[in-house]
Amino acid sequence: MDRKKKLLIVSHAPSLNTRTLRDAVAQGAGHEDIENVEVTVLAPLEAGPDDVLACDAIILGTTENLGYMSGALKDFFDRSYYPCLEKTQGLPFAYYIRAGHDGTGTRRAVESITTGLKWRLVQEL
């Protein structure tokens, strides 16, 4: 049998609401109809380049804070960008944003960094 594909979920979830959102994403990814996928959920401050290098796909989750992604997710990118840059091009990814008002600043920021990394968006926001 093929080795299980590894899906990494890196989600900033500072509230009950955002934890519910994160858990719903993880539950969907782990649905019984989906075979051969191992799901790992990490907070951005717990995750780093080794986790990205070990995964086959990634889902990013963030709140919008001051018109940008959360500082925690930005820190994850700061630590992961260069160690991953040459090694994860084409990595399938998706992301979600919990924004009370808008979300476009966060969307622009996430898409800018992931464009730099040459990750492949597989699910439109």
Ligand SMILES: Cc1cc2nc3c(=O)[nH]c(=O)nc-3n(C[C@H](O)[C@H](O)[C@H](O)COP(=O)(O)O)c2cc1C
């Ligand atoms: C410092 C700070 C800045 C924030 N800035 C924004 C913002 O620019 N836009 C926005 O939609 N929400 C903003 N929020 C709200 C967060 O996104 C919110 O805390 C998060 O969505 C969780 O809220 P919930 O539990 O109601 O979903 C901010 C929150 C904090 C703590």
